[in-house]
Amino acid sequence: xxxxxxxTEDPKFLTVGGTYVDDLRDERLTGAAWVTYVRSAVAHAKIxxxxxxxxxxxxxxxxxxxxxxxxxxPIPPQFGMNPGFAKPWLATDVVRYVGExxxxxxxxxxxxxxxxxxxxxxxxxxxxxxxDPRQSATDQQLLFPDAGTNIAxxxxxxxxxxxxxxxxxxxxxxxxxxxxxAPAPLEVRGTACAWGDDGRLTIWTSTQNPHxxxxxIAASCGVEPAQVHLITPDVGGGFGAKIGTSPEDILVAILAxxxxxxxxxxxxxxxxxxxxxxxxxxxxxxxxxxxxxGKVTAYALEVVQDAGAYPNLGAFLPFFTQMMAxxxxxxxxxxxxxxxxxxxxxxxxxxxxxxxxxxxxxxxRAIDCFAAEIAMDPADVRRKNxxxxxxxxxxxxxxxxxxxxxxxxxxxxxxxxxxYDDLRAEQKRRRDSGAQKxxxxxxxxxxxxxxxAGPFDELARVEVHPSxxxxxxxxxxxxxxxxxxxxxxxxxxxxxxPVERITVKHGDTDEVATGGGTMGSRSLQAGGVAVxxxxxxxxxxxxxxxxxxxxxxxxxxxxxxxxxVFHVAGSPDEVKSWPEVAAAAAAKEGTERGxxxxxxxxxxxxxxxxxxxxxxxxxxxxTGRVDLTRVVSVDDAGxxxxxxxxxxxxxxxIAQGAAQALLEEMRYDPDGNPVTGNFADYGFITADLxxxxxxxxxxxxxxxxxxxxxxxxxxGTIGATPAVQNAVxxxxxxxxxxxxxxxxxSEKVWRxxxxxxxx
Amino acid sequence: xxxxxxxxxxxxxxxxEDRTLLIHFLRDQLDLTGANVGCDTTSCGACTVLVDGESxxxxxxxxxxxxxxxxxTIEGLSPAGxxxxxxxxxxxxxxGLQCGFxxxxxxxxxxxxxxxxxxxxxxxxxSGLEGNLCRCTGYHNIVAAVLSAAEAGK
Numbered sequence: 016x017x018x019x020x021x022x023t024e025d026p027k028f029l030t031v032g033g034t035y036v037d038d039l040r041d042e043r044l045t046g047a048a049w050v051t052y053v054r055s056a057v058a059h060a061k062i063x064x065x066x067x068x069x070x071x072x073x074x075x076x077x078x079x080x081x082x083x084x085x086x087x088x089p090i091p092p093q094f095g096m097n098p099g100f101a102k103p104w105l106a107t108d109v110v111r112y113v114g115e116x117x118x119x120x121x122x123x124x125x126x127x128x129x130x131x132x133x134x135x136x137x138x139x140x141x142x143x144x145x146x147d148p149r150q151s152a153t154d155q156q157l158l159f160p161d162a163g164t165n166i167a168x169x170x171x172x173x174x175x176x177x178x179x180x181x182x183x184x185x186x187x188x189x190x191x192x193x194x195x196x197a198p199a200p201l202e203v204r205g206t207a208c209a210w211g212d213d214g215r216l217t218i219w220t221s222t223q224n225p226h227x228x229x230x231x232i233a234a235s236c237g238v239e240p241a242q243v244h245l246i247t248p249d250v251g252g253g254f255g256a257k258i259g260t261s262p263e264d265i266l267v268a269i270l271a272x273x274x275x276x277x278x279x280x281x282x283x284x285x286x287x288x289x290x291x292x293x294x295x296x297x298x299x300x301x302x303x304x305x306x307x308x309g310k311v312t313a314y315a316l317e318v319v320q321d322a323g324a325y326p327n328l329g330a331f332l333p334f335f336t337q338m339m340a341x342x343x344x345x346x347x348x349x350x351x352x353x354x355x356x357x358x359x360x361x362x363x364x365x366x367x368x369x370x371x372x373x374x375x376x377x378x379x380r381a382i383d384c385f386a387a388e389i390a391m392d393p394a395d396v397r398r399k400n401x402x403x404x405x406x407x408x409x410x411x412x413x414x415x416x417x418x419x420x421x422x423x424x425x426x427x428x429x430x431x432x433x434x435y436d437d438l439r440a441e442q443k444r445r446r447d448s449g450a451q452k453x454x455x456x457x458x459x460x461x462x463x464x465x466x467x468a469g470p471f472d473e474l475a476r477v478e479v480h481p482s483x484x485x486x487x488x489x490x491x492x493x494x495x496x497x498x499x500x501x502x503x504x505x506x507x508x509x510x511x512x513p514v515e516r517i518t519v520k521h522g523d524t525d526e527v528a529t530g531g532g533t534m535g536s537r538s539l540q541a542g543g544v545a546v547x548x549x550x551x552x553x554x555x556x557x558x559x560x561x562x563x564x565x566x567x568x569x570x571x572x573x574x575x576x577x578x579x580v581f582h583v584a585g586s587p588d589e590v591k592s593w594p595e596v597a598a599a600a601a602a603k604e605g606t607e608r609g610x611x612x613x614x615x616x617x618x619x620x621x622x623x624x625x626x627x628x629x630x631x632x633x634x635x636x637x638t639g640r641v642d643l644t645r646v647v648s649v650d651d652a653g654x655x656x657x658x659x660x661x662x663x664x665x666x667x668x669i670a671q672g673a674a675q676a677l678l679e680e681m682r683y684d685p686d687g688n689p690v691t692g693n694f695a696d697y698g699f700i701t702a703d704l705x706x707x708x709x710x711x712x713x714x715x716x717x718x719x720x721x722x723x724x725x726x727x728x729x730x731g732t733i734g735a736t737p738a739v740q741n742a743v744x745x746x747x748x749x750x751x752x753x754x755x756x757x758x759x760x761s762e763k764v765w766r767x768x769x770x771x772x773x774x
Numbered sequence: 775x776x777x778x779x780x781x782x783x784x785x786x787x788x789x790x791e792d793r794t795l796l797i798h799f800l801r802d803q804l805d806l807t808g809a810n811v812g813c814d815t816t817s818c819g820a821c822t823v824l825v826d827g828e829s830x831x832x833x834x835x836x837x838x839x840x841x842x843x844x845x846x847t848i849e850g851l852s853p854a855g856x857x858x859x860x861x862x863x864x865x866x867x868x869x870g871l872q873c874g875f876x877x878x879x880x881x882x883x884x885x886x887x888x889x890x891x892x893x894x895x896x897x898x899x900x901s902g903l904e905g906n907l908c909r910c911t912g913y914h915n916i917v918a919a920v921l922s923a924a925e926a927g928k
Contacts, residue, residue: 702901
């Protein structure tokens with residue numbers, strides 16, 4: 016643990032490439048037909064007719080299925096939300112966003128599907144679109160008359176309208192948009208499946224959450240979960256958007272059954288951008304109050320969450336925004352209120368951070384606004400308000416029980432590594448000389464919750480085979496995180512068997528009995544710890560077998576991890592090797608598998624990683640162009656298993672955070688048409704727009720689990736987003752600018768400069 | 775129409791629909807699934823292969839127009855399954871990949887970049903790879919890998 020181990024996954028990816036759903040050449044898919052969805056081209060309309068006759072006559076068409084052909088009730092929303100918001104499998108009466116599936120075309124070949132889908136004519140009678148959630152929250156028009164409201168979920172703590180700011184010397188208010196972004200995994204959604212003669216379904220799908228996907232698919236197909244064999248092939252990124260199983264994926268299995276044909280579906284990028292789901296999308300009102308010496312005493316956050324047309328996980332995420340609202344600060348008075356409202360846009364869901372980046376962005380903007388108001392250095396204001404290092408565990412007014420932390424320590428480290436004083440001096444030089452390129456320095460300090468939503472238990476099975484090779488099964492489901500290497504390291508540490516001899520299996524529901532998948536930065540602290548615990552048990556069991564072989568008491572047996580052999584304490588020369596022990600265990604148990612140990616681990620609760628980021632930008636005050644020149648980050652996630660993998664997680668998160676702050680935004684026009692619905696129009700961040708990142712190590716262990724580990728997957732987006740946004744605003748703050756919403760594009764920055772000059 | 779091209783050193787003749795994109799020919803007819811389709815606007819570069827030694831987004835090329843060309847895909851770099859090419863090696867050593875989806879295209883783009891400019895600066899690597907998108911790595915370790923491969927090639 017803690018050593019830099021190169022990934023065992025990589026040789027395949029680098030020689031023949033991964034095997035993603037679209038790459039499958041499995042014989043069970045022989046003769047598979049293709050599914051192509053016809054999608055709504057309008058945001059809100061009554062469907063007055065669907066004419067599929069010409070499409071049905073097109074070459075290769077096996078069927079055109081509309082909602083009327085499906086004897087399935089609509090899909091109710093999760094999390095106890097109002098069933099009136101249920102989503103039809105295929106729209107029948109009303110479409111509610113551009114990209115909503117209206118029909119499924121099944122063709123012999125893939126190209127034929129594209130051709131035939133264009134021949135399906137849908138007649139629409141336009142309805143007024145509701146695109147802005149703030150309007151939708153109060154509008155008379157109900158998008159779902161059955162629901163009786165446009166509000167899908169609401170959360171509150173304290174009274175945002177009360178007297179909490181009475182007595183504050185300074186109160187600052189700011190409206191903030193936490194922009195809607197596209198998760199945009201490089202691999203789009205895809206599913207392939209075949210029903211066997213035995214009535215079992217074999218299905219491959221691109222998911223972060225195999226067992227939940229299996230259960231959802233089984234329920235929708237009307238079979239028991241055991242009748243579904245779900246195989247997760249390589250998954251080309253998820254970022255939260257592949258936690259749930261979309262109706263389009265499930266429908267592939269349903270249609271395969273009714274058509275009695277193996278079927279495949281891979282969406283295209285435009286479909287993915289318009290219909291997979293989006294992240295963030297909050298309108299926030301922040302109010303922060305305190306004294307002129309920099310002490311913050313009250314903070315209120317009001318949120319209007321855009322849930323999109325059919326409320327999904329995104330409607331629930333303001334719960335985590337609420338929980339993390341106070342951030343790293345000891346603020347006595349906190350109030351929060353959110354409503355999640357439906358609009359004629361695509362639904363929102365989890366995207367790397369999922370409700371927590373929104374909380375951090377709000378409080379970190381608030382602190383900067385407060386610092387600007389009292390003309391104090393923003394780093395000093397943070398220091399003055401941090402929860403103290405000796406105050407852990409710390410229960411916040413919003414119900415988060417922070418396990419361990421050293422927030423001032425993280426900030427000090429990042430400021431020292433960045434050379435904060437020198438940066439401020441350089442900034443002053445440029446301001447004094449009126450340089451066209453101004454320097455901006457943005458700081459953020461964060462705490463986040465990982466493994467916050469569970470599931471908290473996770474299964475692991477370790478088998479030491481008579482060959483001396485080891486197989487480890489896990490219920491987590493990696494899609495780039497490198498569990499095959501990191502879980503092998505955890506097993507290797509206990510077993511004394513090299514990583515190269517350990518194979519990690521995941522994502523196949525026939526091979527792994529249960530699993531919680533990979534999301535919410537849970538995998539290491541649930542699944543990784545489970546592997547560790549079961550490996551420890553495996554050694555205990557092996558010692559008992561070795562004791563018999565060595566004719567000694569079990570308590571006297573030692574495992575020499577360097578040599579991978581067992582011996583009696585004090586007699587290192589007479590040994591039993593792992594293969595011998597595994598063979599003996601196999602003989603005893605009457606199995607060829609070897610020594611088999613299965614178990615599970617249940618985490619006591621969530622953990623709270625923390626850190627501080629500093630971003631440096633140059634802003635051309637003539638054009639508004641922003642260049643991100645440095646990101647320095649301290650991300651403390653407790654003990655690190657494989658620094659290579661942990662750093663990779665930080666890099667990717669930082670880039671996605673910077674992307675939202677600088678240029679990525681999923682936009683709709685006032686009629687509800689997506690205007691950034693493909694990769695040509697969406698500002699997906701590219702290599703030339705980013706610097707190399709400067710990572711600083713810090714590791715404060717947690718006592719929540721035996722490894723002392725926390726999650727690292729989402730720290731990057733949580734810390735970097737506000738640091739970069741704050742840097743851009745800081746670069747032009749001397750021009751009278753307090754706030755610029757994300758993304759801080761050249762145009763927005765230029766306009767802010769013009770408005771600043773006009774004041 | 776009939777086409778004839780060389781793919782990873784092998785002569786291939788095939789009958790393709792006129793509109794067949796090179797990436798679909800490689801993936802669907804030759805089962806070379808290393809290169810991927812990541813977008814529909816020639817933006818992501820996941821489909822990058824070498825055509826006559828130069829990196830090309832194979833979703834932008836009709837198979838017909840590649841008639842007679844010499845194509846190299848990721849599968850052609852190390853036929854024995856080892857990491858024979860210095861760029862492949864560097865991607866592993868620098869952890870220049872996570873989910874792996876952009877990797878085959880990214881590696882081919884990097885090879886082409888280093889052919890043109892064997893000793894690039896970091897900035898040149900970044901601008902050279904600007905047409906290849908990665909969602910996982912933040913490009914940090916990809917850039918490190920390309921610089922390291924360049925260093926190894928000195």
